[in-house]
Amino acid sequence: MHIEYLMGNEAIGMGAVAAGVNVVAGYPGTPSTEVLETIAKHNPEGNIHVEWSTNEKAGMEVAAGAAYSGARALVTMKQVGLNVASDPLMSLEYLGVKGGMVVLVADDPGPISSQTEQDTRHFASFAKVPCFDPSSVQEAYEMIQEAFDFSEKYHTPVFLRPTTRIDHGYASVKVKDADEYKKTEPEGFVRDPARWVIFPRLSYQAHQAIEQRNAELGTVLSAYPRNSIEPAEQADCRRGIATQGISYSYVAETLSERGEKAPRVLKVATPFPFPEKLAVEFLQGLDEVLCIEELDPVIERELIFLCGKYQLPVKIRGKLTGDVKTAGENTRDTVYDDIAKFMGWPAAEKNQLPEPPVSVVRPPVLCAGCPHRASFYAVKRAMKGQKSVFCGDIGCYTLGNAMPLDMVDTCLCMGAGIDIAQGIGAVTPDMKCFAFVGDSTFFASSITGIINGVYNQADLTVCILDNSTTAMTGHQPHPGTGHTMMGQIVDKVSIEDTLHGIGVKTVRTVDPLDLDRAIATVKEVAAEAGVKAIIFKSPCIAIVKPLGKAEVLQDACRKCKKCIREIGCPGIVVKDGKIMIDASQCTGCGICAQICPFDAIEVTPFKKNVTDKGGQK
Numbered sequence: 001m002h003i004e005y006l007m008g009n010e011a012i013g014m015g016a017v018a019a020g021v022n023v024v025a026g027y028p029g030t031p032s033t034e035v036l037e038t039i040a041k042h043n044p045e046g047n048i049h050v051e052w053s054t055n056e057k058a059g060m061e062v063a064a065g066a067a068y069s070g071a072r073a074l075v076t077m078k079q080v081g082l083n084v085a086s087d088p089l090m091s092l093e094y095l096g097v098k099g100g101m102v103v104l105v106a107d108d109p110g111p112i113s114s115q116t117e118q119d120t121r122h123f124a125s126f127a128k129v130p131c132f133d134p135s136s137v138q139e140a141y142e143m144i145q146e147a148f149d150f151s152e153k154y155h156t157p158v159f160l161r162p163t164t165r166i167d168h169g170y171a172s173v174k175v176k177d178a179d180e181y182k183k184t185e186p187e188g189f190v191r192d193p194a195r196w197v198i199f200p201r202l203s204y205q206a207h208q209a210i211e212q213r214n215a216e217l218g219t220v221l222s223a224y225p226r227n228s229i230e231p232a233e234q235a236d237c238r239r240g241i242a243t244q245g246i247s248y249s250y251v252a253e254t255l256s257e258r259g260e261k262a263p264r265v266l267k268v269a270t271p272f273p274f275p276e277k278l279a280v281e282f283l284q285g286l287d288e289v290l291c292i293e294e295l296d297p298v299i300e301r302e303l304i305f306l307c308g309k310y311q312l313p314v315k316i317r318g319k320l321t322g323d324v325k326t327a328g329e330n331t332r333d334t335v336y337d338d339i340a341k342f343m344g345w346p347a348a349e350k351n352q353l354p355e356p357p358v359s360v361v362r363p364p365v366l367c368a369g370c371p372h373r374a375s376f377y378a379v380k381r382a383m384k385g386q387k388s389v390f391c392g393d394i395g396c397y398t399l400g401n402a403m404p405l406d407m408v409d410t411c412l413c414m415g416a417g418i419d420i421a422q423g424i425g426a427v428t429p430d431m432k433c434f435a436f437v438g439d440s441t442f443f444a445s446s447i448t449g450i451i452n453g454v455y456n457q458a459d460l461t462v463c464i465l466d467n468s469t470t471a472m473t474g475h476q477p478h479p480g481t482g483h484t485m486m487g488q489i490v491d492k493v494s495i496e497d498t499l500h501g502i503g504v505k506t507v508r509t510v511d512p513l514d515l516d517r518a519i520a521t522v523k524e525v526a527a528e529a530g531v532k533a534i535i536f537k538s539p540c541i542a543i544v545k546p547l548g549k550a551e552v553l554q555d556a557c558r559k560c561k562k563c564i565r566e567i568g569c570p571g572i573v574v575k576d577g578k579i580m581i582d583a584s585q586c587t588g589c590g591i592c593a594q595i596c597p598f599d600a601i602e603v604t605p606f607k608k609n610v611t612d613k614g615g616q617k
Contacts, residue, residue, distance in 0.1 A: 013038030548588030
C-alpha cells in the first residue's frame, strides 16, 4: 500500500483497476468523465478493454456482454446519461450477471453542469439494483472494489453513486500497490439460452427472486461496515441525524467541532436495499431525527416508513417538513445551520471578512474563435427576415443561445432538437425549422431522429457542427475522429456517408469560417423541401494551433461596433474608447474581419514552417 494525492474520479478509476476490472465502457459527461480516462492511463499493457461508447446505452450493453462472460465490467456515465441507458438496465437486473458489473453514475447536485438534478438512488429502487453511496474519496476507492465483490456474489449489477464533490474533490488516498491488484480471468461466454434470453415467464420468476433477495439484502447490508451508527455522547440523547454521501462528511465535521451533546448519527452507505435492521436500531429511544441528504428525501421516506411499520414514536424531519432545503447541493455552512436549528444551538457567527475585489462578470459564451459562432451567425444571416425556429442540443453549442447570437430557441436533452423541430414543423408548416447538433452528439443520439424525419416527410434543415471532437467534456474521441480510447487508429465513420445512407439526399459540407460561402450554402439548402443537412466543418480551437491574429486598424475604424453587436466574440473589447482585439484570445478565425463594413480589421496569418504530406506550406 502507498499514499497518493488523487481526485475522487481518479481514486474510483484506480480502485476499479485494483479490483481486476476487465472491460470499461462509458460516455463522457461531467462529473464522471475522469474515471474512464484514469483507467485508460493505468492500462499500459492494454489488458483492460477501455472504450468511449457511442452513447450510454451502448456502454451499458457492452458491459453487460462482458459480465455475461465472467469478466468484471464497469460502465460510466452522469445522472442524465442513465436515462439513455435505462432500457437495457431495467431488463438486465432480471437476467443478472456472472462477472461483477458496476454501473457508475455520477450525480450532479446543484446542478453544476447538467440540465437537471436527478437522484440515482430512486433509479436504484426502480430498477431493483443495489446502490453504494460513498462519503469520501478514500471510501470511493475502497467501495468500488467492494461493489465488484458484492456484484459477483449476488449475480447482480450494482450502482456506485458518487456526487460532484466526491468526484472532483481531492484527498490523500491509501491505495494498493500493483502486486496487490486482483487478477480476473473470465472464462468467456457459455451458451445458455435459458439463462441469457429474456422471456415473460423467465421475467416473472426472476422478479419474485429479486424481491426476495432484496428483502434479505436489507439485513445483509445492515452488517455492512460502511453503514454505521455513531452513538451519542450522552446516554439520554433523544435526537438523531440520518445522512449519507458527502453530507455525512459535513455532518461529521460539524459535530466534531461542536463537541458537546452531539446527537446519534446514522450513516447510510447503501440507500437501496435500505439497511432496515440497522435503521430500526438507530431509531430506538429517539424522539426526533433530522435527515440531511442529497438530493431527494430518500432516507427520510425510508425512516418514515419504518416508524410506521414498527410503530416507533419518532418524528422524522428533513426536506418533507421544510427543515432542510428541497433542491441544490448541501454545503458545510447549510449543514451547520440545519443542525444548529435542530439541536437548538446558536446560529453560526458571521466572520467579518474584508470586502472582496470586484470580479469581472463572465457569462458563459463560446470561446473566441470558436467555429460554432460562425456557423450560428451564417444561419442567422441567411434566415434574416424569414419565419424560423432554431432547435439546439447539449454541448458547447448550447451557448449559441447567448446574445447577440440568440440562436437556440429550444434545448431539452441530447438529440432531442431534431425531433422537436419536426414537432414544431408539423404544427407550424410555414416555419423554417433548423436543428443544430454536434458531431459527437450526431453519433450518440441523433441518427434515429433524422431517420424519423426522412420517414415521416418532415421539412427540416439539420446543421451538424463538426469540430472533430467531443469538446464540452474534455475532447474525447468519437466514431468520426478516427481513433479510439485504446489508442487505435481506425477508419473514421463518415457523417456524410451516414446521412446519405439513411436517406438524406442533400448533404452539403462547408467551412463556417468562409462566411460568405457558408451563408450562401444555408440559403440554397434551406430553400429545398424535405430533410437536408449542412455540415459546418472546422476544428475546435482547443485542438489546433491558432490560424493567425487580427488587429483593428484604428485609422479605418468608425467605432460602429458591428463586430461586437453581431457576433459577441469575447476577444473583441473596448479599451479607452477604442475597439481592440485581445491578442491573448484571438485565434485569427477572421469572422470579425469579414463582417466589418469598413475593412478596419486585418488578419495576419501565422506562417507555417512545416511542410505537410500534401506538399503545402
